[in-house]
Amino acid sequence: xxxxxxxxxxxxxxxxxxxxxxxxxxxxxxxxxxxxxxxxxxxxxxxxxxxxxxxxxxxxxxxxxxxxxxxxxxxxxxxxxxxxxxxxxxxxxxxxxxxxxxxxxxxxxxxxxxxxxxxxxxxxxxxxxxxxxxxxxxxxxxxxxxxxxxxxxxxxxxxxxxxxxxxxxxxxxxxxxxxxxxxxxxxxxxxxxxxxxxxxxxxxxxxxxxxxxxxxxxxxxxxxxxxxxxxxxxxxxxxxxxxxxxxxxxxxxxxxxxxxxxxxxxxxxxxxxxxxxxxxxxxxxxxxxxxxxxxxxxxxxxxxxxxxxxxxxxxxxxxxxxxxxxxxxxxxxxxxxxxxxxxxxxxxxxxxxxxxxxxxxxxxxxxxxxxx
Numbered sequence: 001x002x003x004x005x006x007x008x009x010x011x012x013x014x015x016x017x018x019x020x021x022x023x024x025x026x027x028x029x030x031x032x033x034x035x036x037x038x039x040x041x042x043x044x045x046x047x048x049x050x051x052x053x054x055x056x057x058x059x060x061x062x063x064x065x066x067x068x069x070x071x072x073x074x075x076x077x078x079x080x081x082x083x084x085x086x087x088x089x090x091x092x093x094x095x096x097x098x099x100x101x102x103x104x105x106x107x108x109x110x111x112x113x114x115x116x117x118x119x120x121x122x123x124x125x126x127x128x129x130x131x132x133x134x135x136x137x138x139x140x141x142x143x144x145x146x147x148x149x150x151x152x153x154x155x156x157x158x159x160x161x162x163x164x165x166x167x168x169x170x171x172x173x174x175x176x177x178x179x180x181x182x183x184x185x186x187x188x189x190x191x192x193x194x195x196x197x198x199x200x201x202x203x204x205x206x207x208x209x210x211x212x213x214x215x216x217x218x219x220x221x222x223x224x225x226x227x228x229x230x231x232x233x234x235x236x237x238x239x240x241x242x243x244x245x246x247x248x249x250x251x252x253x254x255x256x257x258x259x260x261x262x263x264x265x266x267x268x269x270x271x272x273x274x275x276x277x278x279x280x281x282x283x284x285x286x287x288x289x290x291x292x293x294x295x296x297x298x299x300x301x302x303x304x305x306x307x308x309x310x311x312x313x314x315x316x317x318x319x320x321x322x323x324x325x326x327x328x329x330x331x332x333x334x335x336x337x338x339x340x341x342x343x344x345x346x347x348x349x350x351x352x353x354x355x356x357x358x359x360x361x362x363x364x365x366x367x368x369x370x371x372x
Contacts, residue, residue: 011098011101011102013102013105013106014101014102014105015105016105016106016108016109017104017105017108017109019109020105020108020109020111020112020113020116021112023112023113023116023117024112024116024117024119024120027116027117027119027120027121028120034117034120034121035121035122037117037118037121038117038118038121038122038242042115042117042118042242043188043242045114045216046114046188046190046216046240046241046242047188047189047190049215049216050190050191050215050216050217050240051189051190051191053191053215053216053217054190054191054192054217057166057194057195058194059194059195059196059217059219060212060215060217061194061196061210061212061214061215061217061219062196062198062219064212064214064215065198065212066198075096075099076096079092079093079096110213110214111213114213114214114216115211115213115239115242115244118242118243118244119244119245121242121244123245123248124183124185124243124245124248124251124252124348125248125348125351127184127185128183128185130348130351130352131351132347132348132351133350133351133354135347135350137281137284137285137288139350139353139354140277140280140281140284140346140350141281141285141288141292142353143277143346143349143350143353144274144277144278144281144289144292145292145295146353147270147273147274147277147349148274148292148293148295148296149295150270151267151270151271151274151296151300152295152296152297152300154263154266154267154270155267155297155299155300155303156297156299157263157266157267158263158264158266158267159263160299160303161264162226162227162229162264163264165195165220165222165229166195168229168230168233168264168265169192169193169194169195169220169233170192171230171260171262171265172192172193172230172233172234172237172256172265173190173191173192173193173237175234175256175257175259175260175262175265176234176237176238176241176256177189178259178260179252179255179256179259182259183255185241185242185243186238186241186243186252187241188240188241190216190218190237190240190241191217192218192233193209193217193218193219193220193233193236193237194217194218194219194220195219195220195222196219196220196221196222197221197222197223200223202221202223203221203223203224203310203311203313203314204314205314206311206314206315207221208220208221208224208228208229208232209221209224209232209233209235209236210236211236211239211240211244216240217240218233218236218237218239218240219236220232220233220236224310225306225307225310225311227267227268227271227303227306227307228268228271228272228307229268230257230264230265230268230269231253231254231257231265231268231269231271231272232253233253234252234253234256234257234265234269235249235250235252235253236249237256238252238253238256247344247345247347247348248345248348250272250276250345251345251348251349253269253272254269254270254272254273254345254349255269255352256269257269257270257272258270271300271303271304273345273349276345276346276349277346277349278293280346
């Protein structure tokens with residue numbers, strides 16, 4: 001009875017789960033609440049913890065995840081073996097279930113207060129006054145053709161000589177800070193992204209990077225194709241700054257890269273934009289997509305082929321599970337299209353394209369367009 005009694009006493013922790021839901025509900029409905037969190041609470045909390053964990057180049061997130069997974073597996077195996085060899089200890093199953101439920105409640109609550117509220121913040125477009133409009137297929141095709149031309153030019157200037165991960169990580173943070181002068185919602189003093197790969201296993205999930213809200217670290221899979229790394233670094237740094245929506249983090253990554261003026265970053269950012277725009281155009285007009293894609297330089301085509309070949313090696317059950325989990329995660333955090341939400345980046349690219357044609361510049365000027 002003692003184990004069961006202790007288990008019942010621990011059940012009060014479960015209240016953290018509904019409390020987390022209440023916090024997220026308040027964030028989605030009370031503008032003042034989420035604005036105070038976004039503008040004051042989050043910058044202080046994320047800045048302090050990121051500073052602490054940035055004292056080392058080692059990913060604390062990777063250590064926490066590996067240790068946590070090992071402990072859970074060990075605890076599960078010990079519990080099962082205990083029940084098998086000592087059936088009278090079946091009551092341990094109750095304690096095991098209570099412990100897992102309590103642990104889940106704690107993790108969920110911490111997630112809500114560390115970053116979950118930011119899923120309900122104003123969008124990057126709203127905060128920076130970017131007008132999103134519906135566009136015809138012809139405008140989408142014009143955007144893709146423009147990206148093809150710019151990507152070809154960027155590849156020629158870049159030349160294909162990649163820097164080390166550490167060098168690019170430092171530059172990525174520097175470039176995001178520079179962009180914050182133009183886009184205040186990106187402001188903040190944070191450390192550079194960190195290299196992770198989970199002992200070579202991360203690529204099996206086909207994940208290029210992740211933001212860990214409990215340490216506020218930007219983590220990037222350093223085994224991924226090098227052409228993707230600069231943009232991925234900037235993407236994760238956008239998350240660190242509180243922009244949790246994937247489509248916006250992708251656009252911020254692109255914008256950081258192309259505004260940096262650095263050939264390697266410019267090329268990586270354009271490759272990211274090219275990939276998303278090509279998918280959108282192919283879905284609308286396959287023939288137009290094929291005609292325009294034929295204009296890509298051979299060097300660009302090879303880089304795309306090499307990247308695709310790399311990820312094909314890791315197709316399988318783990319990748320499918322990872323994609324499903326990611327889809328559920330996105331839908332649970334108000335990104336109703338799930339994995340498809342990545343495609344919404346194209347709307348921001350189209351807005352920039354229209355603005356660029358009107359003002360003959362890349363990105364948006366200091367005089368932001370009016371909000372919808």
